[in-house]
Amino acid sequence: MGTGTAGTAGGGGRELPIVIVGASLGGAKAAEALREAGYDGGIVLIGDEHERPYERPPLSKGYLLGKTPREKIHVHPPQWYAEHDVTLRLGTAVAAIDPAAHTVTLADDGRIGYHKLLLTTGSVPRRLPVPGADQDGVLYLRRVEDSDRIRAALRPGARLVVIGAGWIGLEVAAAGRAAGAEVTVLEAAELPLLRVLGREVAQVFADLHRDHGVDLRFGAQVTELTGSGGTVDGVRLGDGSTVAADAVVVGIGISPATGLAEAAGLEVDNGVKTDQHLRTSAPDVHAAGDVANAFHPLFNRHIRVEHWANAVNQPQTAARAMLGQPDAVYDRVPYFFTDQYDLGMEYVGYVEPGGYDRVVFRGDPATREFLAFWLKDGRVLAGMNVNVWDVTDPVRELVRSGRTVDPKALADPGAPLGEL
Ligand SMILES: Cc1cc2nc3c(=O)[nH]c(=O)nc-3n(C[C@H](O)[C@H](O)[C@H](O)COP(=O)(O)OP(=O)(O)OC[C@H]3O[C@@H](n4cnc5c(N)ncnc54)[C@H](O)[C@@H]3O)c2cc1C
Numbered sequence: 001m002g003t004g005t006a007g008t009a010g011g012g013g014r015e016l017p018i019v020i021v022g023a024s025l026g027g028a029k030a031a032e033a034l035r036e037a038g039y040d041g042g043i044v045l046i047g048d049e050h051e052r053p054y055e056r057p058p059l060s061k062g063y064l065l066g067k068t069p070r071e072k073i074h075v076h077p078p079q080w081y082a083e084h085d086v087t088l089r090l091g092t093a094v095a096a097i098d099p100a101a102h103t104v105t106l107a108d109d110g111r112i113g114y115h116k117l118l119l120t121t122g123s124v125p126r127r128l129p130v131p132g133a134d135q136d137g138v139l140y141l142r143r144v145e146d147s148d149r150i151r152a153a154l155r156p157g158a159r160l161v162v163i164g165a166g167w168i169g170l171e172v173a174a175a176g177r178a179a180g181a182e183v184t185v186l187e188a189a190e191l192p193l194l195r196v197l198g199r200e201v202a203q204v205f206a207d208l209h210r211d212h213g214v215d216l217r218f219g220a221q222v223t224e225l226t227g228s229g230g231t232v233d234g235v236r237l238g239d240g241s242t243v244a245a246d247a248v249v250v251g252i253g254i255s256p257a258t259g260l261a262e263a264a265g266l267e268v269d270n271g272v273k274t275d276q277h278l279r280t281s282a283p284d285v286h287a288a289g290d291v292a293n294a295f296h297p298l299f300n301r302h303i304r305v306e307h308w309a310n311a312v313n314q315p316q317t318a319a320r321a322m323l324g325q326p327d328a329v330y331d332r333v334p335y336f337f338t339d340q341y342d343l344g345m346e347y348v349g350y351v352e353p354g355g356y357d358r359v360v361f362r363g364d365p366a367t368r369e370f371l372a373f374w375l376k377d378g379r380v381l382a383g384m385n386v387n388v389w390d391v392t393d394p395v396r397e398l399v400r401s402g403r404t405v406d407p408k409a410l411a412d413p414g415a416p417l418g419e420l
Pocket residue numbers: 021022023024025026027046047048049055056057058059060092093094095120121122123124141142143168257260288289290291305306307308309311335336337338339
């Protein structure tokens with residue numbers, strides 16, 4: 001069976017498609033990669049959302065601010081799916097997968113056979129487990145309609161309370177301030193983004209938001225959301241105080257959407273476990289994007305990455321692996337970005353919480369135009385450029401090479417990164 005042929009696995013003798021469960025960034029990119037690799041068999045892309053595959057980063061940035069129109073957020077134009085003979089089934093939830101029978105069962109009871117299956121089911125927001133959290137005006141941000149609801153709440157003078165100072169919380173806070181809302185951010189930890197960035201760099205984001213008028217409160221313990229008539233009107237904290245709110249946005253992290261995989265007996269541990277080819281523990285089932293906890297050869301361990309670039313790139317490897325190409329290995333260095341107010345940044349690398357022993361700055365973080373590097377034993381684990389551009393390639397190369405560097409040279413803006 002070559003790459004140009006649909007499979008006949010499952011024993012039925014008829015041609016079976018490649019089925020992709022999860023029609024968002026990862027799923028749409030996988031369909032694209034399969035066609036680019038020359039596969040001309042059937043592709044069925046199934047998603048429970050009604051919107052055709054779209055990108056989520058604008059939902060907390062340009063789209064939320066009303067600057068990026070809806071027609072600009074999609075992964076492909078509407079006609080792309082028919083042009084590439086991809087059967088797109090929107091508004092369709094997959095209820096179960098059966099790796100032995102090579103079938104997926106739809107929530108409406110239909111059944112589809114596959115010869116290869118890709119899980120790109122992504123992740124879902126963690127719910128706030130306190131009384132009052134199910135009231136109107138308590139908002140989460142994952143889907144385009146969530147962004148629409150939050151945008152409607154971002155009115156001048158509105159009191160917006162954001163719970164969680166992670167990526168969602170900070171980007172929504174910035175959008176809220178841009179819209180003229182009064183914004184309070186309640187974070188359980190001592191600083192924003194602490195697990196990812198560590199104390200030294202997290203402070204930069206705390207300063208940024210305070211300078212833009214955000215009331216940032218750390219060590220906050222949310223105990224209850226108060227309300228009247230079923231609508232939220234405040235957030236009660238562990239110290240007994242209450243913060244008044246016209247709307248509450250909760251961004252306290254996500255959980256990978258592993259339900260289908262677990263029920264089918266696939267190995268699941270902080271996501272669907274895969275090898276470096278993005279193959280799961282079940283034959284002919286692959287996983288990519290937010291849901292995949294993939295073995296990474298560079299780091300010699302499994303990592304799960306919850307960022308856009310991973311959902312763009314992993315599906316290319318998964319597609320090639322599904323087509324039987326043995327050199328399809330996912331070993332890219334993780335990359336992500338954010339935009340908040342006038343701060344734009346890119347980050348490349350991977351650091352476990354507390355997994356570094358030194359931070360080196362190139363430039364003054366107070367100017368918000370600098371690079372930061374996280375080191376362990378003299379090696380660069382990750383680098384971040386803030387309002388400095390076109391440096392990602394040499395930073396990625398420093399991380400990938402694993403070579404020891406002179407911290408003085410690393411801190412010296414005059415020393416070319418590529419020559420360290
Ligand atoms: C508001 C927001 C802003 C972001 N901004 C950035 C950013 O600036 N930079 C960055 O690097 N990353 C950002 N991210 C993260 C990035 O969007 C995700 O990493 C990316 O969307 C993951 O893509 P995915 O395809 O793996 O999963 P998802 O985007 O979660 O898509 C999974 C899809 O599968 C569907 N699905 C799940 N289960 C089933 C089922 N049983 N049947 C049918 N369909 C199913 C879901 O409904 C969903 O449509 C942001 C995320 C959000 C929410």
